[in-house]
Amino acid sequence: MLTVFRHAVARSKGSILGWGLSLGLLGMWMASFYDSIASQAEQFEQLIEAYPKEIWAFFGGMIDFLSPEGFISVELYSYMPLVLGIFAVLAGSGLLVADEEKGFLDLLCAHPISRTGLFFGRFLSFVVTTVAILTLIWLGMMVGIQWSTYMNFGWGQMWLPNLSVLAFLLLFGALSLFLSMVLPSRRLAASVGGLLLVGSFFINGMAELNADVAKIADYLPMKYYQGGIAVNGLNLEWFAGLMIAAAVFTLLAWWRFERRDIRVGGEGGWGLPSLRFWRRRAAVSAE
Amino acid sequence: MSEELALMTEGLTKSYGRVRALRGVDLAVRRGGIFGFLGPNGAGKTTTIRCLLDLIRPDSGTLRVLGLNPQAEPVAVKARTGYLPGELQLDDNLTAERQLHYLNDLRGGKADWHFVRELADRLDLDLKRPIRNLSKGNKVKVGVVQALMHRPELLLLDEPTFGLDPLMQHEVLRLLVEAKRDGATVFFSSHIMSEVQAVAERVGIIRRGKIIELAETSVLINRSMRRARVRFREAVDADALTRVQGVSVLLRDDGMAMTLQVEGEMDGLIKALAQFPVVDFETERPSLEEIFLTYYEDERNSHKAME
Numbered sequence: 001m002l003t004v005f006r007h008a009v010a011r012s013k014g015s016i017l018g019w020g021l022s023l024g025l026l027g028m029w030m031a032s033f034y035d036s037i038a039s040q041a042e043q044f045e046q047l048i049e050a051y052p053k054e055i056w057a058f059f060g061g062m063i064d065f066l067s068p069e070g071f072i073s074v075e076l077y078s079y080m081p082l083v084l085g086i087f088a089v090l091a092g093s094g095l096l097v098a099d100e101e102k103g104f105l106d107l108l109c110a111h112p113i114s115r116t117g118l119f120f121g122r123f124l125s126f127v128v129t130t131v132a133i134l135t136l137i138w139l140g141m142m143v144g145i146q147w148s149t150y151m152n153f154g155w156g157q158m159w160l161p162n163l164s165v166l167a168f169l170l171l172f173g174a175l176s177l178f179l180s181m182v183l184p185s186r187r188l189a190a191s192v193g194g195l196l197l198v199g200s201f202f203i204n205g206m207a208e209l210n211a212d213v214a215k216i217a218d219y220l221p222m223k224y225y226q227g228g229i230a231v232n233g234l235n236l237e238w239f240a241g242l243m244i245a246a247a248v249f250t251l252l253a254w255w256r257f258e259r260r261d262i263r264v265g266g267e268g269g270w271g272l273p274s275l276r277f278w279r280r281r282a283a284v285s286a287e
Numbered sequence: 288m289s290e291e292l293a294l295m296t297e298g299l300t301k302s303y304g305r306v307r308a309l310r311g312v313d314l315a316v317r318r319g320g321i322f323g324f325l326g327p328n329g330a331g332k333t334t335t336i337r338c339l340l341d342l343i344r345p346d347s348g349t350l351r352v353l354g355l356n357p358q359a360e361p362v363a364v365k366a367r368t369g370y371l372p373g374e375l376q377l378d379d380n381l382t383a384e385r386q387l388h389y390l391n392d393l394r395g396g397k398a399d400w401h402f403v404r405e406l407a408d409r410l411d412l413d414l415k416r417p418i419r420n421l422s423k424g425n426k427v428k429v430g431v432v433q434a435l436m437h438r439p440e441l442l443l444l445d446e447p448t449f450g451l452d453p454l455m456q457h458e459v460l461r462l463l464v465e466a467k468r469d470g471a472t473v474f475f476s477s478h479i480m481s482e483v484q485a486v487a488e489r490v491g492i493i494r495r496g497k498i499i500e501l502a503e504t505s506v507l508i509n510r511s512m513r514r515a516r517v518r519f520r521e522a523v524d525a526d527a528l529t530r531v532q533g534v535s536v537l538l539r540d541d542g543m544a545m546t547l548q549v550e551g552e553m554d555g556l557i558k559a560l561a562q563f564p565v566v567d568f569e570t571e572r573p574s575l576e577e578i579f580l581t582y583y584e585d586e587r588n589s590h591k592a593m594e
Contacts, residue, residue, distance in 0.1 A: 003389070003392040003393055004393070007389055007392075011380070102376050103372070103374050103375075103376030104376045104377065104378060106337075106342060106372050106374070106376070107370070107372055107375065107376065107377070107390075107430075107433075108393070109340075109342055110340050110342065110365055110368070110370035110372070111365055111390060111393040111394060112362045112363075112365040112366035112393065112394055112395070113362065113365075113393055114361065114362050115361075259344070261342070261343035261344060262337075262342045262343065264333075264337075264372070264374055
């Protein structure tokens with residue numbers, strides 16, 4: 001499992017640097033210009049009041065944009081689930097199936113490593129990659145905060161919104177991984193995962209405007225994403241809820257991976273799952 | 288008995304939706320030999336091999352690999368096995384050497400790196416080149432090296448010479464013979480009958496997911512039809528020869544020369560020939576390829592008859 005993990009993390013270097021550095025630099029730049037916003041608070045207040053509430057809905061409702069936590073919520077953490085969610089969906093759906101579709105998983109699984117070891121080695125690499133990306137974003141933010149007079153978040157305090165993002169990303173990564181285990185292709189799994197991600201984002205935004213939609217939003221993960229407001233204290237129930245849901249999808253994906261065939265092209269194993277999906281491992285006689 | 292067998296399957300079935308890939312495969316491969324697994328595309332060769340490694344799960348049947356149940360003890364089976372997939376794919380981002388190191392790490396670093404370099408030299412493989420820059424043939428060489436590098440007890444190779452030039456095909460076959468000499472069991476599928484005939488002591492022929500022949504290669508060749516060419520001093524009446532059971536005329540040259548096909552023993556034909564002035568007589572055994580094709584022609588004919 002350790003070999004699989006090390007190799008998978010090494011392969012993720014590009015993702016870590018690409019996503020982490022770009023969003024980290026964005027966070028640094030954004031945090032560094034907070035002072036100029038705060039110093040012109042009156043003008044900004046007038047501007048904000050002129051904005052329609054429909055726009056604010058997608059930033060998590062009418063929050064105090066001029067406060068440091070409101071500022072980071074709107075400017076960074078409001079769209080973080082969507083942007084990094086795409087990373088999570090692509091990484092989760094391709095965690096095993098990308099190699100399977102290439103045909104490499106066939107050779108890998110013929111080596112003396114259990115499917116459980118392979119699965120969790122890869123999943124752990126996804127967790128570490130996600131944490132590494134969030135760490136770079138956090139570092140970028142903290143560097144930017146050092147240049148700000150009005151934004152005074154501590155190093156540990158600034159991790160709390162990232163924990164909220166982490167739980168959200170793990171959930172979508174695990175969900176996409178599960179989808180890749182039951183759907184016939186990675187592309188379909190990523191499409192369904194992406195649709196759920198974008199749908200969750202928009203329905204949650206609409207929930208601010210419509211009470212009926214708000215009832216639906218209660219069942220969607222976006223509702224339990226705290227964002228930048230978490231600097232004032234992480235909602236542990238929401239965090240735990242997202243993490244438990246991520247764990248459930250991870251275990252379902254593992255359960256399915258343990259029982260399914262490793263597919264290769266031309267073998268006819270790429271169809272939609274039928275009732276066979278529920279079939280237990282074939283009972284091969286122990287004689 | 289089962290300890291003597293490297294591989295054993297009984298009643299192995301596997302379906303992909305409505306497609307029945309295996310319809311009760313019964314196979315027994317003794318330890319320490321080279322076994323050639325023959326069949327056309329889609330006959331079930333790859334599916335059988337992948338069931339043996341627990342890459343796919345059979346619908347029913349019994350499986351044993353080196354005395355172990357690959358579903359119950361997959362890691363133990365794979366630790367003692369070297370595998371070359373038919374559709375080999377490698378990690379394009381690595382060099383051949385890094386790829387082999389990674390696969391060796393998955394085996395707990397069991398490979399002797401001097402042996403890896405020796406294999407690479409013999410196959411004329413540059414380990415420093417990135418996989419993405421390798422030709423199909425060179426990728427197959429990486430596949431052969433990774434299958435052999437930990438000196439496994441059992442080699443499961445799905446068309447190991449596919450994509451290689453004739454020189455390298457010959458070298459790979461030599462490696463298989465050497466592996467066998469060192470005590471390994473080699474089970475390989477192939478479309479190239481001459482190579483199976485050259486190295487395999489036993490062959491299995493699979494057709495439509497069922498084993499239709501399982502025999503020593505030499506026995507299979509000996510017991511099948513032979514061709515006899517006879518030249519006479521004068522024209523003879525061929526009817527006297529075709530009346531012999533199992534003899535048919537393939538070619539007749541003005542009654543002075545004939546090519547006959549003989550099924551079974553030669554005794555009847557030789558006695559029938561004794562009454563004629565024979566100038567020359569030579570027999571020829573069919574190649575494994577001809578025998579293989581006979582099985583498929585039989586099937587095609589029976590299908591036509593049913594229609």
